Amino acid sequence: MTQRSPLAPASFPDLPAIDGVTLRTARAGYKAWTRCDLTYVELDAGTAVAGVTTQSKCPSPEVEWCRDAIPLGSARALVVNAGNANAFTGHRGRAAVEAIAAKVANHLGCLPSDIFVSSTGVIGVPLPIDKAEAGLEAAFTAAPCNWEEAATTIGTTDTFPKGAHVSVMIGDQRVELVGIIKGSGMIAPDMATMLGYIFTDAAIDPALLQQMLSAANRKSFSCITVDSDTSTSDTVLAFATGKAGHAPITSMDDAGADAFNAALHDLCRQLAHLVVRDGEGATKFIDIIVEGADSDASAHRIALSIANSPLVKTAIAGEDANWGRVVMAVGKAGEPADRDRLSIRFGATQVATGGLAVEGYDEAPVAAHLKGQDIQIGVDLGLGEGRAQVWTCDLTHGYISINADYRS
Amino acid sequence: MTQRSPLAPASFPDLPAIDGVTLRTARAGYKAWTRCDLTYVELDAGTAVAGVTTQSKCPSPEVEWCRDAIPLGSARALVVNAGNANAFTGHRGRAAVEAIAAKVANHLGCLPSDIFVSSTGVIGVPLPIDKAEAGLEAAFTAAPCNWEEAATTIGTTDTFPKGAHVSVMIGDQRVELVGIIKGSGMIAPDMATMLGYIFTDAAIDPALLQQMLSAANRKSFSCITVDSDTSTSDTVLAFATGKAGHAPITSMDDAGADAFNAALHDLCRQLAHLVVRDGEGATKFIDIIVEGADSDASAHRIALSIANSPLVKTAIAGEDANWGRVVMAVGKAGEPADRDRLSIRFGATQVATGGLAVEGYDEAPVAAHLKGQDIQIGVDLGLGEGRAQVWTCDLTHGYISINADYRS
Known part of the structure; x- marks a missing residue:
C-alpha cells in the first residue's frame, strides 16, 4: 500500500472472531503484486445474507450475480478478487463468475447461488478463470487468517486496511458485528470501487436483515461521496451466521431487533466514514x-x-x-x-x-x-x-x- | 490577466462596430485593480432585448432585475460591474442595482427597466453604490472604446478577452452579430460566473429574438461545463438595434429569419467554446x-x-x-x-x-x-x-x- 492517508485511524482495530466465519486468503496473481489478492470467506450452513449494490446502469457481472442470489437469503461463502474488476467484459466476464461459484459450491457441497463473488481492479479485462481457480485451490487449504489480513487483501490502492466492530446484547447473549471495507483507492484503469462486508453471529431472518441493511445503507454508504463518480461494482453484503445462541429475530417486534438494528446502522456508518477517510488525496x-x-x-x-x-x-x-x-x-x-x-x-x-x-x-x-x-x-x-x-x-x-x- | 490559457485563440478577433451600440469603460475601483472594471454600453432607442439567466435558486439581485426587465423587450443600456458579484447581499444588493438603473435612466431619459445590469466578482459584499455612481459618471463622458477593451473589462480572472462574430445577409442587407463573454475565471471568493452579451444591428421582434436565444442557449451555453458548478449570476443577453435597414423580422416565416437564427446559434456556440477554452487549469x-x-x-x-x-x-x-x-x-x-x-x-x-x-x-x-x-x-x-x-x-x-x- 502507498502512503497512508493522513485521515486514517492510528491502527487497525482489534476485531473479535465471528463464530461460523472462517477467513482465508491466497495469491491468484491477477496483478504483478507479491501480496495476496483473493479473499475466501467460508460461512457455516444456515448463514443468512442481505445486500445492496451499485445504482449503475452498467454493473459488473459480479453485481448481477449477487443481485440474483441475495433474495434467496442464504450464503455459504464469499470470494473477493482484487486487481481485476471483471467489469465490461461481456459473456467472458459472466463465465468467470459462474466458474468461481461452481468451483466453491462443489468444494462445499452447496448450491452455486450460496456463493457470493466480488471483483475490483482493472476494467475491461475478463477475469482469468485459470488464475481464479488456482487461487481458490490455494485458498481452500490455506491456514485461516485474521480480519486485518482479509481487509488488506480485498484492497486495491487503498492506503490502509479498514475494519470496524460493534457489540450488542440480545437478551443475555453478546452478539458481535464486524465489518471490513475497501475504497476509495484507485487502480488503473478503474474507478473507486467500494466493497463492504459485514459479518455477525446474530440469528436473524434474511428478509429482516435486508430491510435493516437497506435502511442503514440510506444513512451511511449512500451519504458518502469522494468525487461524485459511481463504480460499476459497488457492493455491500451482510452475513449472519446465527451462532450467537439467542432466539432468532424474525420481526422488528422481536427482542433485540431494535438493538441489533441500531448496531448495524452504527457499524455501517463507521465503515462509510473509513472510506471517506481514504478518499483519494484527502486531507480533510x-x-x-x-x-x-x-x-x-x-x-x-x-x-x-x-x-x-x-x-x-x-x-x-x-x-x-x-x-x-x-x-x-x-x-x-x-x-x-x-x-x-x-x-x-x-x-x-x-x-x-x-x-x-x-x-x-x-x-x-x-x-x-x-x-x-x-x-x-x-x-x-x-x-x-x-x-x-x-x-x-x-x-x-x-x-x-x-x-x-x-x-x- | 494571468497567464493566457494554452487553449486560447492566438489573438482577439477583428470585430465590426454595430450601428446603434456605443461601448465605454471606466474605473469604479471595486477591487484594487489599476484597470477598468465598469463597462457601459449605450444602445440606441428602439433596441430589442432577450436574455437567459442562471437556473440557480439563489440568484443575484442583478439576475432578478434582468429577469423582470427582459419580458418588456426594450433596452437602452447595459452596465457590467467586474470585481464584485453583489450576490447574497440582501436588500443592500438590490438597492445598488436600483441605484445604477435609476442613474443611467436619468442620464438617457428612459425607464429604469430599459437598463440591464450584471455584476461578477466577490460574493457576499454589497456593491458599493458610491463607487458604482462615480464609475458611471466617468463612463458617461469617456471616449468610446473597442470590443477588445469591453471584453477585457467585463473579465475577472479570465486569462484572455473573448469575442466572436458572424455576418449574415438578410435580403440585400449585411447584418452583423458580435458577442463578448467572460468566464470561467475565478475571483476570490466567487465562482466561475459566465456573462455573455450579443449585439446585432438586425431588426427583430423581441419575443422572436427570445425564442431564438432560448433555443440557441440549449445547444450552446447549456452544453458546456467546466466543473459542474453553477454560478448565482450567469446571464446571457442579446440586443438588437434594428439599424441594419432590412424589413423587420417578426416571425420565423419572415425573410431572413432562418438565416439570422442560424447565425445566432453559430455565435452562441463560438462564445460557449471560448468559455471552455478558458476553463480553470484547462489544457484540453x-x-x-x-x-x-x-x-x-x-x-x-x-x-x-x-x-x-x-x-x-x-x-x-x-x-x-x-x-x-x-x-x-x-x-x-x-x-x-x-x-x-x-x-x-x-x-x-x-x-x-x-x-x-x-x-x-x-x-x-x-x-x-x-x-x-x-x-x-x-x-x-x-x-x-x-x-x-x-x-x-x-x-x-x-x-x-x-x-x-x-x-x-
Whole structure:
C-alpha cells in the first residue's frame, strides 16, 4: 500500500472472531503484486445474507450475480478478487463468475447461488478463470487468517486496511458485528470501487436483515461521496451466521431487533466514514449537515450538491471559509431554497444568515476550525423540517496526481 | 490577466462596430485593480432585448432585475460591474442595482427597466453604490472604446478577452452579430460566473429574438461545463438595434429569419467554446458526442455525466485512453443504458463496442489523438435516436491551484 492517508485511524482495530466465519486468503496473481489478492470467506450452513449494490446502469457481472442470489437469503461463502474488476467484459466476464461459484459450491457441497463473488481492479479485462481457480485451490487449504489480513487483501490502492466492530446484547447473549471495507483507492484503469462486508453471529431472518441493511445503507454508504463518480461494482453484503445462541429475530417486534438494528446502522456508518477517510488525496474529513429543508430527500440532494462541488471541496482544501461557494452549491441543487432565509455555519460559527453575511463575525474560531482535519459545514434553509447529513473529503493536488499523473 | 490559457485563440478577433451600440469603460475601483472594471454600453432607442439567466435558486439581485426587465423587450443600456458579484447581499444588493438603473435612466431619459445590469466578482459584499455612481459618471463622458477593451473589462480572472462574430445577409442587407463573454475565471471568493452579451444591428421582434436565444442557449451555453458548478449570476443577453435597414423580422416565416437564427446559434456556440477554452487549469478541449440514446434529453444528461466526471476529466488530463471511466460515467447517469450495446470511441478509433473492449484495437492513433489539445469522445448507446453534444475541459493541477491554493 502507498502512503497512508493522513485521515486514517492510528491502527487497525482489534476485531473479535465471528463464530461460523472462517477467513482465508491466497495469491491468484491477477496483478504483478507479491501480496495476496483473493479473499475466501467460508460461512457455516444456515448463514443468512442481505445486500445492496451499485445504482449503475452498467454493473459488473459480479453485481448481477449477487443481485440474483441475495433474495434467496442464504450464503455459504464469499470470494473477493482484487486487481481485476471483471467489469465490461461481456459473456467472458459472466463465465468467470459462474466458474468461481461452481468451483466453491462443489468444494462445499452447496448450491452455486450460496456463493457470493466480488471483483475490483482493472476494467475491461475478463477475469482469468485459470488464475481464479488456482487461487481458490490455494485458498481452500490455506491456514485461516485474521480480519486485518482479509481487509488488506480485498484492497486495491487503498492506503490502509479498514475494519470496524460493534457489540450488542440480545437478551443475555453478546452478539458481535464486524465489518471490513475497501475504497476509495484507485487502480488503473478503474474507478473507486467500494466493497463492504459485514459479518455477525446474530440469528436473524434474511428478509429482516435486508430491510435493516437497506435502511442503514440510506444513512451511511449512500451519504458518502469522494468525487461524485459511481463504480460499476459497488457492493455491500451482510452475513449472519446465527451462532450467537439467542432466539432468532424474525420481526422488528422481536427482542433485540431494535438493538441489533441500531448496531448495524452504527457499524455501517463507521465503515462509510473509513472510506471517506481514504478518499483519494484527502486531507480533510467534511461533515455536511443540511437542516430546514422542504423534506429529508430534498435536504439529502442539497447536501450531496455541496459535498460534490469541486469549488466547495477545493475551498476546504485551501482552509478558506468560502461560504459563497456553499450558497452556489445550494442554489444549483435544483431543490426548493430561498436565498433570503439561508444560514450557513463553519464549525460552530454562523457566517451567513437571512441571506446576508453575518457582519463582523469572529473569524478566529472559523480559521481554527478549518485548520483541523475534521470540518463541519452546517446549512439551514429555513423552510421546513427536512434534514440530512453526508460526508465527503476535500479535493486536492493528491486527487489529480492519483488520477491524472499516470498512463494506463 | 494571468497567464493566457494554452487553449486560447492566438489573438482577439477583428470585430465590426454595430450601428446603434456605443461601448465605454471606466474605473469604479471595486477591487484594487489599476484597470477598468465598469463597462457601459449605450444602445440606441428602439433596441430589442432577450436574455437567459442562471437556473440557480439563489440568484443575484442583478439576475432578478434582468429577469423582470427582459419580458418588456426594450433596452437602452447595459452596465457590467467586474470585481464584485453583489450576490447574497440582501436588500443592500438590490438597492445598488436600483441605484445604477435609476442613474443611467436619468442620464438617457428612459425607464429604469430599459437598463440591464450584471455584476461578477466577490460574493457576499454589497456593491458599493458610491463607487458604482462615480464609475458611471466617468463612463458617461469617456471616449468610446473597442470590443477588445469591453471584453477585457467585463473579465475577472479570465486569462484572455473573448469575442466572436458572424455576418449574415438578410435580403440585400449585411447584418452583423458580435458577442463578448467572460468566464470561467475565478475571483476570490466567487465562482466561475459566465456573462455573455450579443449585439446585432438586425431588426427583430423581441419575443422572436427570445425564442431564438432560448433555443440557441440549449445547444450552446447549456452544453458546456467546466466543473459542474453553477454560478448565482450567469446571464446571457442579446440586443438588437434594428439599424441594419432590412424589413423587420417578426416571425420565423419572415425573410431572413432562418438565416439570422442560424447565425445566432453559430455565435452562441463560438462564445460557449471560448468559455471552455478558458476553463480553470484547462489544457484540453473535450468534445463529447452521445448518440443512440433513448431521447435527446437522455443523451444530454449522459453527455453531461461524462463531461462532469472528475475521473474522466483527470484521465484526459493524463492523456490516458481510460474508456472504463466513460462506462462508469454512462452507468451513473441514471438514464437508460445497456452495457452490452455500448460503444465508445476516442477520436476516430473505436475502443469498445458491444459491451467489450475492441480486441487488439490500434492504440497508436488513440495515443496521438490524446496528445493533442482537441479531444473527442464518442459514445453510442445503441438504443435509439437520441443525440447530444457537450463541451468541457480536463481537470488538472491548475484547477486545484486556482481554487485551493489561496486564502480569501
